[in-house]
Amino acid sequence: MSLGALRATPLVEQATERLRAQITEGTWPVGTKLPGENALAQILGVGRSTVREALRALAGAGLVQARQGSGVFVIASEPRENWATQLRQAAITDVYEVRILIEVEAAQLAAQRRTDDDLTVIEAALAARRDAAKGSNAEFVDADIALHAAVVAAAHNPVLTGLFGEFIPLLRQALIDLVDLLQLRSGEPNHGDDGHAALTDAVARGDSEAAGDLLRAELRQTLGLLQSL
Structure with missing residues (x-):
């Protein structure tokens, strides 16, 4: 599945859903290190701040975790229940x-x-x-x-x-x-x-x-x- 550039609005929600789909569909399995913010921003056609907010939302859902000095890693394939x-x-x-x-x-x-x-x-x-x-x-x-x-x-x-x-x-x-x-x-x-x-x-x-x-x-x-x- 290709990420593809996003529509105009709402960018954070779109970025979050697109990245979530990549994770839940297995494109990025558990244990995978995600591309860096610059790379994700370029692929999605958004700014780094939008990517950062999307990653924060994914972390809140229990899907990814930032590791100091190492990057952001996938830690689950399904979001935890709210x-x-x-x-x-x-x-x-x-x-x-x-x-x-x-x-x-x-x-x-x-x-x-x-x-x-x-x-x-x-x-x-x-x-x-x-x-x-x-x-x-x-x-x-x-x-x-x-x-x-x-x-x-x-x-x-x-x-x-x-x-x-x-x-x-x-x-x-x-x-x-x-x-x-x-x-x-x-x-x-x-x-x-x-x-x-x-x-x-x-x-x-x-x-x-x-x-x-x-x-x-x-x-x-x-x-x-x-x-x-």
Whole structure:
């Protein structure tokens, strides 16, 4: 397969895909050293900066690796799965274990960093969760997740917030199924209200230890229920 010159735009994406095809089709097998930036730029008809960005993207996909003083080498013939794909394919119990790690830390940070505006949002989310107890299981789970998201947001760490956001679609359906299967709200429509109220209070008081302990206990209990299915 000939590389050939590229069309005008978008050059980085085109260069990345053309080089990726060379690797996945076996033109450059695993262990092969790629041509230098100047050579690739000339073949593709682009600048060195475009080639450099394309190689960086391929490295991020786990296909190539730069070795100091030696060049860029092919280390895999297929790109590794991205984070979203891994989440979709993971067992919900595995996801929940990671959720515990993330949210407990977020709750502790929220107790230390929350602002008055954050507390207003958290208290409103608690009230909305109580109101959702009158509705369907899906509405109740959505309100529950919104409260947890408000606590995570109060940690003021965009990485934690982003990670939690990635979990939400998978968690939502798993929690709805859990509530449905075990009929958790049949005798207690506002299931878990005491614990969520206590969490809100701990964040309001700035008690990071209590916030972490309360959330850890709640999430571990839910994990146990998921593992029992």
